[in-house]
Every structure is written in C-alpha cells, then in structure tokens.
Amino acid sequence: MAEKRDLIEMFRKMALLKMNDEKLRSTIKSGRLSMPYYSSRGQEVIPAAVSVCLRKEDYICTIYRGIHDSLAKGAPLKQVWAELAGRIDGTCKGKGGPMHITHPASGVMITTGIVGSTMPIANGLAWASQLSGDGRVTIAYFGDGASNIGAFHEALNLASLWKLPVVFVCSNNGYAEHTKYSSGTAIDRISKRAESYSMPGVTVDGNDPLLMHAAAREAIERAREGGGPTLIEAITFRFYGHVFGDDDSYMSPGERAAHMEKDPYPIYRNWLLANNHATENELAAIETGIAAELEEALQFALASPYPDAAEIYRDVFQHEVEAA
Amino acid sequence: MSSEKLNMLEAINLALHDAMEADPKVLLLGEDVADEEGGGVIGVTKGLANKFGAQRVRSTPIAEQAIMGAAIGASMVGYKPVPEIMLMNFTTVAMDMIVNHAAKLRFMSGGQTNVPITIRTMTGAGMGNGGQHSDFLEAWFAHTAGLKVVIPSTPADAYGLLLSCIEDPDPCIFVETLPMYWTKGDAPERGRRIPLGQANVVRAGKDVTVITYGRQVHDAMAVARKLESEGVSVEVLDLRTVAPLDTAAILRSVSKTRSAIVLHEATKKFGPGAEISSIIHEALFSELKAPVKRIGSKFSPVPFSKHLEEAFLPGKAELEAAIRELASK
Ligand SMILES: Cc1ncc(C[n+]2csc(CCOP(=O)(O)OP(=O)(O)O)c2C)c(N)n1
Numbered sequence: 001m002a003e004k005r006d007l008i009e010m011f012r013k014m015a016l017l018k019m020n021d022e023k024l025r026s027t028i029k030s031g032r033l034s035m036p037y038y039s040s041r042g043q044e045v046i047p048a049a050v051s052v053c054l055r056k057e058d059y060i061c062t063i064y065r066g067i068h069d070s071l072a073k074g075a076p077l078k079q080v081w082a083e084l085a086g087r088i089d090g091t092c093k094g095k096g097g098p099m100h101i102t103h104p105a106s107g108v109m110i111t112t113g114i115v116g117s118t119m120p121i122a123n124g125l126a127w128a129s130q131l132s133g134d135g136r137v138t139i140a141y142f143g144d145g146a147s148n149i150g151a152f153h154e155a156l157n158l159a160s161l162w163k164l165p166v167v168f169v170c171s172n173n174g175y176a177e178h179t180k181y182s183s184g185t186a187i188d189r190i191s192k193r194a195e196s197y198s199m200p201g202v203t204v205d206g207n208d209p210l211l212m213h214a215a216a217r218e219a220i221e222r223a224r225e226g227g228g229p230t231l232i233e234a235i236t237f238r239f240y241g242h243v244f245g246d247d248d249s250y251m252s253p254g255e256r257a258a259h260m261e262k263d264p265y266p267i268y269r270n271w272l273l274a275n276n277h278a279t280e281n282e283l284a285a286i287e288t289g290i291a292a293e294l295e296e297a298l299q300f301a302l303a304s305p306y307p308d309a310a311e312i313y314r315d316v317f318q319h320e321v322e323a324a
Numbered sequence: 325m326s327s328e329k330l331n332m333l334e335a336i337n338l339a340l341h342d343a344m345e346a347d348p349k350v351l352l353l354g355e356d357v358a359d360e361e362g363g364g365v366i367g368v369t370k371g372l373a374n375k376f377g378a379q380r381v382r383s384t385p386i387a388e389q390a391i392m393g394a395a396i397g398a399s400m401v402g403y404k405p406v407p408e409i410m411l412m413n414f415t416t417v418a419m420d421m422i423v424n425h426a427a428k429l430r431f432m433s434g435g436q437t438n439v440p441i442t443i444r445t446m447t448g449a450g451m452g453n454g455g456q457h458s459d460f461l462e463a464w465f466a467h468t469a470g471l472k473v474v475i476p477s478t479p480a481d482a483y484g485l486l487l488s489c490i491e492d493p494d495p496c497i498f499v500e501t502l503p504m505y506w507t508k509g510d511a512p513e514r515g516r517r518i519p520l521g522q523a524n525v526v527r528a529g530k531d532v533t534v535i536t537y538g539r540q541v542h543d544a545m546a547v548a549r550k551l552e553s554e555g556v557s558v559e560v561l562d563l564r565t566v567a568p569l570d571t572a573a574i575l576r577s578v579s580k581t582r583s584a585i586v587l588h589e590a591t592k593k594f595g596p597g598a599e600i601s602s603i604i605h606e607a608l609f610s611e612l613k614a615p616v617k618r619i620g621s622k623f624s625p626v627p628f629s630k631h632l633e634e635a636f637l638p639g640k641a642e643l644e645a646a647i648r649e650l651a652s653k
Binding site for chain 1: 379382385387388389390396397402405420424425430433435436438472494
C-alpha cells in the first residue's frame with residue numbers, strides 16, 4: 001500500500017483538482033471568465049495517484065480535459081489561471097488557452113485538443129529519455145474515445161517495439177463526447193488492446209486511490225527500469241458532461257446522479273479519517289489553504305494584462321520571418 | 325570548390341552524414357532507413373546506421389503518425405530528429421502531427437517549447453507512379469504558419485539547405501524531387517550552409533523574370549538559354565525555399581524586368597504561384613508591363629499513362645510561349 005506521505009499528497013492533489021474545477025465553473029457561470037471548458041470533475045483520482053508516483057522531472061502529455069493532469073503534475077496555479085483568462089502572465093502568454101496548457105518546467109510538455117495525439121508525442125519524449133539515459137518516464141493521458149484513433153495503435157506498437165519508458169493512461173469515463181463507450185469501441189476492455197502490442201495492460205478502478213496508485217506505481221517503475229510501456233485503463237466518470245454547458249440527454253436517466261453519489265473525493269476523505277491517516281483538522285487545513293490559493297490565482301489572472309497584438313507574430317518561429 | 329560531381333542522392337546523404345557527425349543530437353528515423361533494411365528505399369540514408377549506430381538511425385514500422393510524433397517529442401527536449409516520410413503523399417497520413425503539432429507548439433506554448441525537426445520527403449511526376457505517389461504539396465505546408473518549406477534544385481544546394489534545416493530551431497519540410505536524384509551537379513563545399521529564405525539569381529536578365537524552384541529551375545534555364553540567341557534576356561530566380569519566401573528578391577528582380585512568370589510543378593490552382601503573383605501585383609502593379617503569368621501542373625491527379633503524365637507537367641513549350649508573349653509587351 002501507498003505510504004502515508006503519498007496518501008496525504010494524493011488527498012491534497014485531489015482537493016486541489018476538485019476545488020479548482022468548482023472554482024472554474026463558478027467563475028465561468030458568473031461571467032468573469034469565458035472559455036471552452038472540459039471539466040474533469042469526478043476523475044481526480046487518476047492524475048493524483050499517477051503524479052505522486054512521478055518525479056518532478058518526468059514528463060506528461062495531456063488533452064483538453066487535462067487541467068487536472070497539469071495541476072497534479074505541478075503546473076503553477078496562478079499562471080495556469082492567467083492562461084485560462086488569455087493573459088500575458090499565463091503559462092503560454094495567453095496564446096495556448098485551456099486546451100493547450102504547456103509548462104515544461106513542471107514537466108507538462110503538451111496539452112492537445114486533437115483526440116489521440118498525446119501518445120505519439122509521448123513516445124518521442126520517452127525516446128529522448130532512453131537515448132540520453134536520463135531516467136525520466138513519460139505519461140500519455142487520453143480518453144477512451146481516443147483509443148479508437150489510428151495514432152493510439154501506431155504509438156503503442158512503436159513504444160513496445162522500442163521498449164520506451166512511457167505509460168499510456170486512459171481515463172475511461174464511459175463517453176466520447178456524447179457517444180457511449182459500447183457504441184464506439186468494439187472491445188469490452190481497452191486494456192485488452194495492450195496484448196496486441198505485447199505490453200502489459202490493466203484495467204483498474206480509477207476512482208479508487210489505492211488501486212490506482214498501485215497500478216501507476218508498478219507501471220512507472222517498470223518503465224523507469226527499462227521494462228517498457230504499460231497501458232492502464234482507469235475506469236471513471238465525468239460529472240459535468242463533455243463540455244461546460246452540455247446537458248446529459250445522451251445518458252440514461254439517473255446515470256449521472258448515480259455516479260455523483262459515489263463521488264471519490266468524500267469517500268477518500270472519510271477513508272483517511274476512519275483509518276487514522278489524518279485528522280479532520282489536517283484535511284480541513286489543506287482545503288482552506290487551497291481555497292485561498294485559488295482565490296489568489298483568480299485575482300492574479302484578472303489583474304494580468306492581455307497580450308499586445310504584436311504577440312501574434314511572436315513565437316511563430318524563433319526568428320520572426322515575415323509579418324505578412 | 326572541387327571539380328568533383330555528385331548527384332542529388334549523394335549530396336543529401338553527405339549532408340546527413342556531416343550533420344550527424346557534427347552534432348550527436350541529430351537522429352534519423354523512418355521506414356527502412358537503417359542499413360539493415362537497405363539504407364532507405366532509394367538509398368538516401370545508406371551507410372549512416374553502420375557509421376552512427378542503430379540508436380541514431382532507426383527504421384520504424386509503417387506508421388507515419390508514430391514516426392512524426394516520435395520526432396516531435398524528441399525534438400522538444402533537445403534532439404534534432406530528421407524523420408523521413410517515404411513519399412510526400414504520405415505526409416497526409418501524418419498531417420495532424422505536422423500541422424497541428426509541429427507547426428504550432430512553439431506558438432501555443434508561448435515560446436516554451438519548439439520543434440526543431442526536418443521532415444525529409446520525396447516526390448515528383450515523371451516516374452509513372454500515378455496519383456498517390458507523385459504530388460507536390462508544398463502549398464499546404466507553406467500555408468501553415470510555423471513551417472518552413474525547402475525545395476532544392478541542385479546537389480550543392482540540397483547539401484547546404486539541408487544542413488540549415490537540421491540546424492534550424494523550427495520545423496522544416498525538405499522536399500526531394502524523385503526524378504532528380506541521379507542528376508549530377510557540382511559537389512558542395514563541405515560544411516557550407518545555405519541560409520533559408522534567400523533566393524538565388526541563377527541567371528541574370530533584363531526582359532522577363534522567371535520565378536521558380538526545384539526541377540523547374542532547369543527547365544527555365546534551358547528555355548532562357550534558347551531565347552538568349554533570339555535576343556530575349558531572361559532572369560531566373562530560384563527561390564530555394566517556398567517558406568519563408570524571399571519577397572525582397574522577387575520584387576527586386578521584377579522591378580528590374582517589369583514582367584514575371586511563376587513556374588512550379590504543384591498544380592496551378594491555389595498553388596504557390598497565386599501567392600507570389602499577388603505579392604508582385606500588390607507591390608508593383610503600376611510598373612508591370614503585363615499581368616504576372618502562372619504556370620503549374622494541370623488541375624488533375626497525376627496520371628499514370630506516359631503521354632498524360634507529360635501533358636500534366638508544366639512544359640518548356642508553355643514556358644517559352646509565355647516568355648515570348650511577355651517579352652513582346
Ligand atoms: C481528431 C479529433 N476528432 C474529433 C475531435 C472532437 N472531439 C473532442 S473531444 C471528443 C471526445 C473524445 O472522447 P474521449 O477520448 O473518450 O475523451 P474524454 O473527452 O471523454 O475525456 C471528440 C470527438 C477532436 N478534438 N479531435
């Protein structure tokens with residue numbers, strides 16, 4: 001089982017991700033910020049558990065629904081919020097936005113809006129680590145729908161052939177946009193696809209911090225020791241639909257409510273208390289601290305200026321070539 | 325420069341060799357590129373795996389997205405991969421990686437990451453390869469902010485431009501013209517780089533400017549030589565790179581001759597010629613003796629049948645007629 005330090009750190013990350021999502025949704029609702037927002041509320045366990053098994057210098061590649069992955073890896077809250085707000089102090093000077101958060105200093109190498117594209121690029125990062133022997137591991141996060149894209153299959157095959165230090169983490173939240181898992185995926189378990197590429201594949205309850213942690217730790221250690229890639233399918237659910245504002249007419253009645261009743265956050269919180277891993281005061285202090293950080297991040301974002309128009313031609317190339 | 329002659333294939337191989345020797349971060353990957361698989365289908369990468377090792381020259385599965393993704397990822401953390409896409413038509417299979425990722429990661433990250441890859445690819449009609457193996461698609465890439473597009477016309481240029489691409493901090497697409505691989509030219513001066521974005525006046529003239537690149541440079545030169553004897557003086561401008569486009573060189577030449585033809589193998593419709601022609605008209609409209617002419621391939625998939633394939637390509641006769649017409653204005 002995870003050590004106490006990891007148990008508390010997982011809680012801290014889960015609290016950050018959950019409260020960040022709540023803060024973002026309320027901020028968007030209030031009209032103070034506007035953005036396409038893909039909530040990951042309900043899926044906190046996965047990046048929290050994966051991240052506590054990673055080192056600071058390890059890499060992640062994630063997707064539009066990946067703000068929880070980036071924050072769990074250590075992307076700085078204030079700059080992330082400024083990025084969401086499209087401001088110059090954002091991680092990407094406001095030029096990336098919610099679907100394209102990058103922060104290499106914390107190992108967040110790419111956030112992509114193209115379904116299925118994290119895996120091929122994660123391979124390249126892992127290939128670099130293999131060549132230089134730097135001992136880093138790369139995580140490719142993606143959804144269940146993404147496992148039906150050709151890039152997934154190409155990338156798993158290459159990673160296995162080259163024995164790359166990469167872990168493919170699929171958050172199976174049951175839906176790809178509005179399409180139910182079974183209507184879009186011709187196999188009952190995505191993890192079974194690992195066998196076609198001669199790599200270990202596991203399906204794990206992605207809402208159970210202890211199981212998720214164990215699966216992540218095993219895969220990350222294997223990758224780090226030269227044992228090659230693993231495919232982890234983490235079963236979870238997204239509470240707020242595909243994109244902010246979507247209704248759940250495509251779900252069966254009561255489906256969302258049933259999942260929300262099994263919200264992993266309070267369950268884990270109670271488990272920590274019941275097993276004497278933490279006191280109520282300790283957990284409440286973590287939550288209070290995060291609430292303050294979030295408010296600070298929002299204020300920082302709102303106070304930061306917008307980038308000036310010259311930024312359009314900056315960072316297209318290292319040297320500006322043509323401002324046509 | 326030595327008097328030795330090299331063909332394009334040898335010059336490109338030499339550039340890859342010299343780049344790999346100079347910088348251990350340069351990597352090659354692609355289908356069949358290692359010596360165990362023959363050193364490339366045409367043999368462009370022959371000998372490099374044997375010399376630099378299987379770690380740096382890696383044959384890949386037939387998986388263009390995986391090839392491009394691996395190149396992009398490694399490039400983001402300090403390597404300089406040179407992925408080979410066997411034929412330019414197959415870049416379509418990796419278009420997401422090229423257009424959405426390689427081209428944009430620097431911008432979308434606000435300059436935190438960059439993608440110093442050189443995509444080598446080959447194409448060209450005339451070999452009877454038909455519709456899916458012969459297209460010039462440079463307009464697609466030149467139309468995408470963040471990519472550089474290089475199409476050399478001689479072995480020495482190919483050598484010098486490829487070295488520049490590999491050293492460039494941003495993604496480049498280096499297009500090799502298949503039917504030109506075995507054409508000999510002057511050997512390059514070892515280590516000499518040719519800067520990207522600088523056109524080359526391969527022939528000075530007074531009456532008409534022909535703006536072109538790649539294989540068509542040679543067609544333009546042949547026609548120019550022929551017309552010289554009739555007193556028509558043609559300037560031939562080899563762009564060398566389609567992106568960045570050397571607008572200054574184009575305008576300099578056309579201000580002098582006051583008439584221009586853009587010639588390329590890509591189909592004429594929506595081709596690079598449209599952009600170049602428009603640039604000239606916007607800047608020099610009142611000075612032009614006549615509207616800029618565009619000559620490109622017919623708007624059709626590349627046909628197989630020999631005589632159709634010949635008719636598809638922009639011909640020297642067409643160019644000659646266009647030059648005569650402009651020269652008479
Ligand atoms: C290549 C591509 N096709 C389609 C889309 C539109 N799209 C965005 S998210 C999405 C669903 C993806 O589902 P999944 O991979 O399960 O991830 P989730 O959103 O559930 O986290 C689709 C179809 C896209 N962004 N990229």
